Amino acid sequence: MEAFGLLLMGFKVLLTWKILGLMMVGLTLGIFVGVLPGLGGPNGVAILLPLTFTMEPTAAIVMLSCIYWGALFGGAITSILFNIPGEAWSVATTFDGYPMAQKGQAAEALTAAFTSSFIGSLVAVLLITFLAPGIASFALRFGPPEFFAVYLLTFCSFVGLGKEEKHKTIISMALGLLVAGIGMDTVSGTLRMTFGSSELLRGVNFLVAVIGLFGISEILLTMEERLALKGHAARISLRVVLNVWKDLPKYWVTLVRSSVIGCWLGITPGGAIAASFMGYNLAKRMSKDPQSFGTGRIEGVFAPETAAHASGTSALLPMLALGIPGSGTAAILLGGLMVWGLNPGPLLFVEHKDFVWGLIASMYLGNIVGLVMVLTTVPLFASVLRVPFAAIAPMIVVSCAIGAFAIQNAMFDIWLMVLFGVVGYVFKKIGIPLAPLTLALVLGSRAEDAFRLSMIGAGGDLRVFWSNNLVGSITTLALLLLFWPLIGRAFGALRRKPQPA
């Protein structure tokens, strides 16, 4: 029960007026960001990150993670009331959430969404509390080869398990690794890939790229789709909340199943989007009455929301324990850690106990406060959507520019942001996924360092990645995942053969 004592310590760190205030600010901004189409979790966190540069790390991470929780909650509001998913992981919520709103059950649908979000997050936070310290202390034994193997596993699982065309995932990831390598080489001090430009000496900042890739490109896409907002009004009364909660035990199988799916997919870099669809589809398939899904069943809201939040939250587990983010937003939070001078990885649990346990405690508190906030303020946030997009679009552009400039006080970065915005727009439209690019950008130099250190240690012998059982099995698993589509096909062919005989 060591974790429990440390968690109490974390709560003590949190319970100051200043941090509680920042928490509320973070949640409000987060819900706002989640409700607005064209902004979402990763964009919101990336744009607001500069606000935290002058704060101390604990306050900063509490505020940022609250923005993240808020965005997770906010996405559900637009899905249900306006049939517009604020986030990709809320798409599955619209299938039954919007029909419920059309039938006049918007309040029930919203309560169901918020409650199941809360349950999903809670399960994931419990998992983090009891599992992360163990994983971190295990990972303390890791040397460079083990770390490189884990990075490789992350990259390979994106390629092997992703739904996109494989060559596009590889392009996205390689581009991230290359861009991360621009500038001064950290090991030898040599300049590379700068082509004589003095602006590129510093390298391309990860956050500048993210703000462009997600913020600016999202504005371009939203303008293109011309969102005409037609939605339902909603007010949640206490009676509705209690009614929905009373029925919760009936759906415990759905809730547990979705939580497990979510946690699993959150830890492996597959992300919340896959989790929400999988949670929905499994609930539909295992239901006695699958035909009624899509017509406004409350189960169809419970299933995807629980899974999406469980995975969104558990994506922080590998980030905290190993320094490997499980999602795009976790990658940006990781970028934040580095800005505040913290070195992500297993040592965080030893060297910065206050920070880690403060963050974990803030996950509990942030989710409870967030649940109460969204339940009481839905009408307010829903009215945000009636603000014309012509007013919101330029404000988002300005916020992005401020964010990009503030990181290194460089004009060049605003230009880079615009360039990445165009790249993001084109990539999204031709189906090149952006998540591997983000992940590679933030992990690139660490992966390279780990690779080079292991190669130096082994005198250039690639067999170092199979030098003991641990690193060998991780590397082998990585390669298996990379070629999984081929292996799966081979197995399928083998199984089909005997049948005609």
Add this chain to the structure above:
Amino acid sequence: MSSPGQVLGAPPEDEEDTSPAVVGRRPVETATLAAVLAFSLAMAWDNWRTGIHWESTGPQAGYFPFYVAMIMAAACAWGLVLEFVKRGTPDKPFVRRNQFKRVMQVFVPTLLFVPATQWLGLYVSSFILIAGFMIVVGKLKAWVSLLTAFVFTAAMFITFEIAFDVIMPKGPLERLLGY
């Protein structure tokens, strides 16, 4: 409204956009792959020049990125082959004319906004961008637009400049006010 395809697009009440396509999806994909291929070759060449071999202290600086660039080039080449095989089959539009017009409505002002921040300072350019966009593109009432732009810009100024000490590019107006 339960199929995933419809959910992401415009609401069902909207009429279908039938304006002609500015460009098809496949030409854009081919051009992008070619551009990324060129980028990866340029990167590979630069890393080769930096050094991709082994020294007594370990791999040279270009070693890792060189091989990454090679992998990327191979993936692009594979993508181009796939596009070549698929040529002649029906294509989807990449962007329609009406859509493209709307994208440019926000992209061109953004592009002008960047150099403007250098001459006028970030806050004045933001005011002009927001007010201008609301009036010209959004066709909103002038006083509403000007007020919104002012309130937003002032809030940003107070948040960043005064509360959080994050310094933004400034122009003549801020100098006049003594910042």
